[in-house]
Amino acid sequence: MSYLPIIQKTIEKIEMSLHEELSLKNIASFAGFSKYHFHRIFQKEVGVTVSEYVRYRRITNAAALLMYTDEKILDIAFTYRFESQEAFTRAFKKVYQLPPGQYRRIMSNITLQREERNMSQEQKIKGWLLSGSHPFHYEIGIDYGVVHKGKGSGYLKSVTVESPNEFGTLMQEFKADQYKNKRLKLSGFIKTKGLSGFCGLWMRVDSAMQDVLEFDNMSDRPITTDTEWNHYSIVLDVPENSAVISFGILLNGHGQVWIDELKFEEVDKSVPTTNPSAAHDLLDEPTNLSFEESLNESSNNE
Structure with missing residues (x-):
């Protein structure tokens, strides 16, 4: 059983309620568990407990208020x-190693310098x-104001898109050597705004001959509406003859997408692959070779 849909529904609820009381009991009740x-399924899927997630999301949002508003620290705390x-x-220093007031002074100056620099040159991301x-x-860059955790997130946005069929991707490639014969999970947090098409995570496994061995771009579960931060994942097998693993975030048409906290991890075979082509069951033997049986007739006979 995949718990990801209910985890996503719960995170959506949490993101909308960070200003309110959020106990594990109430959140679990909302999820129906x-x-x-x-507690167990959330930590297994997201990598932190529910209380840890709520706490660092509140602190991250508080950091943005410190940088971009003049609100009093006490008001932000409440x-x-x-x-x-x-x-x-105390909680803020554990995450950012600085007290809130000092963080505000230092990061406000750094942010201003970054904005001035980025006005004159295209921003690169290591x-x-x-x-x-x-x-x-399309344009890529680092956003220090819209963040899921830490000090920055990556973004991809349309700039001069002319056709709904155009797409851009923020991506990486790396060698598959240490992941051969393993099942690999890519997960991360995504936020979207102004979508005219769709977006989603993607991952591809290629051979040395550039044959596509495994692929998933969330085409069967695309993000098509504006969303707050939520958790998404892809799971693919890495065959013995794999050479390159490519991954990233894809944006079709207009809009902007932010991505943060990407993570790769090896999972066992109990975690189902998300490769769409792997979802089709093979028949035990050839069937209906003379085309005498329609799909409706087959369904009625079952």
Whole structure:
């Protein structure tokens, strides 16, 4: 059983309720599970407990308010359900290694310098490249204001898109050597705005001859509407003859997508692959070779 849909539904609820009281019991009840069972499946899928997730999302949003608003630190602390400014400061320092006031002063100056620099030159991202059908119609960069965790997220947005069939991708490639004969899971958090088409994670496994061995671009579960941060994943097998693994985020048409906290991990065979072509069951033997039986007749006979 895949718990990802209910995890995504729950994260959507959490993201909308960060200003409100969020207990494990209430969240688990919303998901339809006991709090102990939901604690286990949430941590297995997302990598942190529910309480840890809520806490770092509140702190991340608080950091954005510190950088981009003049709100008082005490008001920000109360907005995100901290009982006092002292409690907020302790929690904030664990994540950013700075007290909130000092973080505001330092990061505000750094952000201003970045904005001035990025106005005059295209922003590059270490390890990442822009590709797609019309890459020059899209832009990539690092966003320090829209963040899921930490200090920045990657983004891909349309700039001069002319056709709904155009797409861009923020992507990477790496050698498959250490992952051969393993099942590999790519997961991360995505936020979208202004979509006219669709977007989604993608991953591809190629041979040395550039044959596509495994592929998934979330075509059977695309993101087509504006969404707050949520968790998505792809699971593919890496065959023995694999040479290159490519992955990234794809944006079709207009809009903007942010991506953060990407993670690769090896999973066992109990985790189903998301390769769409692997979902089709093979027949035990050839059937209906003379075309005498229609699909409706076959269904009625079952």
